[in-house]
Amino acid sequence: MNFFICLILGFCIAALGSITPSFLNLTVVKYSLKNGKKSTFYLIAGYATVLFFQANLGAYLANILMKNSEYITLIQKIGTGILFLLSINFFRIYFAPKKEVKEKEIPKSKSYFYGILMSLLNMMAIPFYFTFISLLIGFKYFEYNMFNAFYFSIGSTIGSFTLYTIYAIVAKNIEHKLKYIATKMDFILGCLTGIVGIGNVIYLFTK
Template sequence: MNFIICVILGFGIAMAGSITPSFLNLTVVKFSLRNGKKAAFYLIGGYATVLFFQANIGAYLSSILMENSEYITLLQKIGTGLLFLLSINFFRLHFSSKEKKVKEEIPKSKAYLHGIIMSSLNTIAIPFYFTTISLLIGLSYFEYSYLNGFYFSVGSTIGSFTLYSLYAIVAEKIEHKLTYIATKMDFILGCLTGFVGLGNLIYLLSQ
């Protein structure tokens, strides 16, 4: 398969998967407002590092998990528990910190590590890539190989980094309009992760 096609497919799917509100892009907004655009870019770098491997794993497992759905269920159970823990932590941050947050510098390594941890907790990514790549394979738009999987992952990494960077840039430019949202960001993140976790739990219980 053509290198450019694989990269474009990865880029487009990553953009589509990252554009909707989630705890990842809202965390980018929070970092940009509280710690500056540079820290947000290092956070996004952490995201991109993990997303590269998640996309690669999703592509590799697309032909295996079709016949072994119990592994997907296991991933969903682990992910659901992590999402609830993450939600509790965001609510804790919201209710324990009532003072106005001011922008402050944060070490680059800390922002990058935070990005890696946050992206690793996003266990929805692998099932997302698995599902979309399986659909592409079924429609004969994608033929899996180690090289094609690598190219796809490169494209998805670039796509995710680009979109998250736009969130960081926009957040800084309209900071005065997002003051209220920024003060509620931890609460919003807690609601989002809790909602996704609850959705996963309901789905698992219905199986």
């Protein structure tokens, strides 16, 4: 597959995932306002480093699934159960009493490693890449091999780095809007995962 196609696909999918308000975006905005843009770029580099491997792993798992189609139904059932558990958890977080969290200032020298830690805590990244790459493989827009996965991961790294950098640059202008959306994010995610879970149940019973 063409190098540039894999690069663009990775860039677009990562940008789509990075543009959605999340704790990573909020951290970038807060970090930029508190420590300045230079330190924030190291934080984002930490994010991007982990996302490179997460994209690669997502592509590998998607390829395994598509090659072993007899396990798809089982995986769909397991995935549906996970979706309902995630939905319940998101609603629990949203409706639970909010505790005031004291912010800790992170030394500039540790920004990169802090970014790596924060990105590792983002448990949605691998399922996100897995889902989208499975769709690309299914529609024959992506052919998995070691090089294509590598090119895709480079594109995703550039895409996520670019989007998070934009968040850092415009932090002052979007801080309040992003915070408002973030307060509703758990409820939105609970609804979305619940709807997708119900859709999966309907699909499994009707196919």
